[in-house]
Amino acid sequence: MLEVRDLSFRYDAQPAIVDVSLAVQQGEFVALLGSNGAGKTTLLRIISGLLRPASGTIAFDGQRLDSLQPHRICDLGLVHVPEGRQLFPSMTVRENLELGAYLPAARRHLAASLEYVIHLFPKLGARLGQLVGTLSGGEQQMVAIGRGLMAGPRLLMLDEPTLGLSPALATEILHTVRQLNKERSLGVLLVSQDVVQALQLAHSAYVLQNGRMVRHGTAEEFLGDESLRQAYLGI
Amino acid sequence: MYQVTQSLVSGILTGGIFALLGVGFSLTWGVTRAINVAHAAFAVIAAYVAYWLLQMFHVDPLLALVLIVPLMFSLGVAFHRTLIKPTGERTHDLELASMMLTFGLAAAIENGIAYVWSPDPRVINTVYTGKALSIAGISMPIAHILGFGLALATIAALYFYLERTFTGKAVRAVWQNRVGAALCGIDLERVTSITYGLALASAGVAGVAMALIYTFDPATQFSWLIYAFLVVIFGGVGSVLGSLLAGLFIGIVLGLSGLLIPFAWSNLLLFAMLIAFLFWRPTGLLRR
Ligand SMILES: Nc1ncnc2c1ncn2[C@@H]1O[C@H](COP(=O)(O)OP(=O)(O)O)[C@@H](O)[C@H]1O
């Protein structure tokens, strides 16, 4: 479904992504792991078109993405829920969610999508009229994921959706993502610091180190092999 | 007391037009981080177009808006595509770069108008120019009432467009978070072009409204720009309602101060208040 090949990117002089390849199959749940500064956020930003790669290719269902604008990529069903949420703080929860369905294809299903998001995150249902800037961090994260779902994605990329949340809330959010993955066979590419939990939910995992992809394996391999975990994940 | 009411009323009428002059300036500043110092010069272009349509074809300025508004909208889109966007791609400090660029553009427009149409001051003379309505002893020039009506209608339309329509919400989204907006599938370039179109269209209406009540010449753009700046600073960058309140406030201050101090001093008073205001509330009346 998503096929990234030999991708490279540099910020000014400093290389941030070096010859990275990665694939996500239809309906697959993939964890992207790596320590702070490894390049995970940069990689997602390249895939969603916010940054232009220096070299390499990105294909989604066979279509090349690496020269498309972010709104075109979103339109293809590859949706990025970014680090730091990037919501519209002076707009209401409802407006934020509606904007997720900005593109004509998504707008046609706006009412049904909104209902589904509220079904997933009942807390948002009671706060539709509230300004997003006044929500708690956990509620804002629900809006961010909800906004991503409103676009009608086939593959959802989530960048640290549990950062700064209580462990209970983090678990709740990750399980909701897993539920989406199962029920709607939604492809998921998850970046998370909750390594163990991410591995428990994911089918497979990639490890990024200093901008290079150093390891790829099934979640079971990582969970079952302590030396592997220690070498690449430090746990 | 009569004089106070009279000054208050004329202050409100002109203040509404100042608000319209500032609202588009505020919008492009907020949405794109570009400070379009040529905003008022575009308004003066519209005033001249209205003037010549009246002189040459006897088209009433209000009717001329049917032509001026789409013309100014297209000019705004072209202005963004050819000048603002390429500048944005080449700099990290668009606020400063755009200010330099559009300062030059404003000078070019001013001199261009002077060259083509001479620097003579112009007056729009319609059938209603100089006529006034008298309500409860308060005299209201018809031109002022029409200008104020135009301003209110345009600001209201802009407000509802931004609050209620999908594209309008996209404009606000781009203003609040560009990355978030792009990831929602919003085409930043298109939305920014529309913003410039709306801004210059509103400047066009403001130019016509100003021309209904004041004489103007090519250099008038500078004094109109001052009003636009005052509106943004009092009203807060990017806020439509803030612009409206700020415009009314400026109009009332100018109107009332005329009773107490010589007219030449009113602008000085305005700037003194501006400085005091910036200390007290640097983000504008309505913080957003
Ligand atoms: N805007 C930027 N300009 C320059 N360097 C950056 C920028 N953003 C990130 N970097 C650098 O790129 C590397 C990868 O960062 P990032 O992708 O944010 O990592 P991660 O998400 O894995 O923590 C880091 O060394 C970081 O300092």
Ligand SMILES: [Mg+2]
């Ligand atoms: Mg990161």
